[in-house]
Amino acid sequence: MHRSIFNDDHEAFRDLVRNFLAKNVVPHFAEWEAAGKPARDFFREAAALGLIGIQVPEVYGGDGVSSYKFNAILIEEAARADVGLGTLRVHMDLVLPYLLNYCTEEQKRRWLPGYCSGDIVTAIAMTEPGTGSDLAGIRTTAHRDGDHYVLNGAKTFITGGFNADRILVVARTSPAAPDDRRHGLSILVVDTSTPGFEVGRILQKVGLKAQDTCELSFTDVRVPVNDLLGEEGEAFSYLSHNLPQERLTISVAAWSSAARAVDLAREYTAHRDVFGRPVASFQNTKFVLAECAVDVAAGQAFLDQAIESHDRGELTAADAAGLKLWMTEMQGRVVDKCLQLHGGYGYMTEYPIARLYADARVTRIYGGTSEVMKSIVAKSMGL
Structure with missing residues (x-):
């Protein structure tokens, strides 16, 4: 059936994506599958064509387009080319809304230009061993110590965790309320070069072989208070x-x-x-x-x-x-x-x-x- 949601601009973008995937992804995809992760340069190559920062305001280096339709086209064309872009999808479709909606102006200026250029790759860490879909059961903790949080815990099934430069980590910053287990969760934007942060093994999966799905651990990781995303306790x-x-x-x-x-x-x-x-x-x-x-x-x-x-x-x-x-x-x-x-x-x-x-x-x-x-x-x- 004819699809009426896309216009000429969308179809021009579709052609751009199709050509990019044929040149920059398809020839290397078997290597990505063997390595268990996409090549790090892929993000900069995608950014150079403007594929990553579509929804980021122009003042931070993006295109300032609010529509999700361009994201959908990228996903559709990846399927058509028989490749998977799960790590990029996390970066663009899952993480970016948090950055746009909850970052302070200072944080946007610090992170979004690198996000758009492919120099900062992001991921989000919610799931923990034993918690699955029960986000209120998160046991990773972060307690305040002066102008830092001290982060301890573990996460699993984290897509993009191997390549990420910044990871949005959901942690408990205060005890759960007796009648509300969702209370007290916060999001910290963790610099993966910080001492105490470790990437565990890339998990061997039934499918999604080119997608780096990792275990992460945090041992006394010091996260600046300025890297708290949004308000403390409002993560849920x-x-x-x-x-x-x-x-x-x-x-x-x-x-x-x-x-x-x-x-x-x-x-x-x-x-x-x-x-x-x-x-x-x-x-x-x-x-x-x-x-x-x-x-x-x-x-x-x-x-x-x-x-x-x-x-x-x-x-x-x-x-x-x-x-x-x-x-x-x-x-x-x-x-x-x-x-x-x-x-x-x-x-x-x-x-x-x-x-x-x-x-x-x-x-x-x-x-x-x-x-x-x-x-x-x-x-x-x-x-």
């Missing part, structure tokens, strides 16, 4: 405010993955012969591809409405949860069906459908599990 409300964009980002990636899977399966079955006929000529193949195509079309309508709503500032937490729930579940079933149509070759990693399959499984887990999304939607229904 900040996290809640920014989760809709995170879940929208996951949904864009899920839809893009499903759309790419259909294209791959359609192309493969058209050229693969079985019993003297193309696989695409069998009724079963036609019906499966039709089911998948309709799922993708329905997802496109749902997603585009959500993107427009987000640009208007109207995407609610419940809306984003419902979107992520439907989109990631749809991704899982579509990619699975499309791999099945590849037969045994679909299980071979040389075929892009295998990477899509491996990468798809985690989208129903990170950013809040499908079960958590159902709880959010149910609560919004008064249940």
Whole structure:
């Protein structure tokens, strides 16, 4: 179906992104997967074309464009090119809203120019061993010592943690209230060159092989009070405010993955012969591809409405949860069906459908599990 949310400027940006990925990412992606992380220079190369600072105000070196649609195009084109840009997505889609909304003017002038140039790569550290989606259960602590906080604790599953220069760390700066476990959490913007900060192993994952997902530890890390993001004790409300964009980002990636899977399966079955006929000529193949195509079309309508709503500032937490729930579940079933149509070759990693399959499984887990999304939607229904 025709997409009406993009104009000529968006399509020109799409061409720019497509050419950039073909030249700067696709030829090196296998190396990134082997290393477990993207090359550090990639961020500066992307920044040089203006891909990173799109939503940063011009006074700090960005383009000053508020719309999320350019971010969505970058995600869609990465899927089309059969590459993953998870670390960049965290930098652009997850971290930046915190910096724009909660930084002081002094902090913006200190961090955003480097952010836009690719000289400062960012990540965000919420999840801890044993906490999962229970953000109120965070045990990393930071106590005040003069003009510094002293940070101690550990984080896990941190995307971009290996390459990051600054990491937004959620820590407990005061005890939880008896009737409110969310009370007392703060966000500290940690310089990764600070003594006591350590990057542990890059975790070996089922998929997302080119994405540096790390364990982090903090041992008496001294963080200047001037690097507190926003108000002390208000982190939970900040996290809640920014989760809709995170879940929208996951949904864009899920839809893009499903759309790419259909294209791959359609192309493969058209050229693969079985019993003297193309696989695409069998009724079963036609019906499966039709089911998948309709799922993708329905997802496109749902997603585009959500993107427009987000640009208007109207995407609610419940809306984003419902979107992520439907989109990631749809991704899982579509990619699975499309791999099945590849037969045994679909299980071979040389075929892009295998990477899509491996990468798809985690989208129903990170950013809040499908079960958590159902709880959010149910609560919004008064249940």
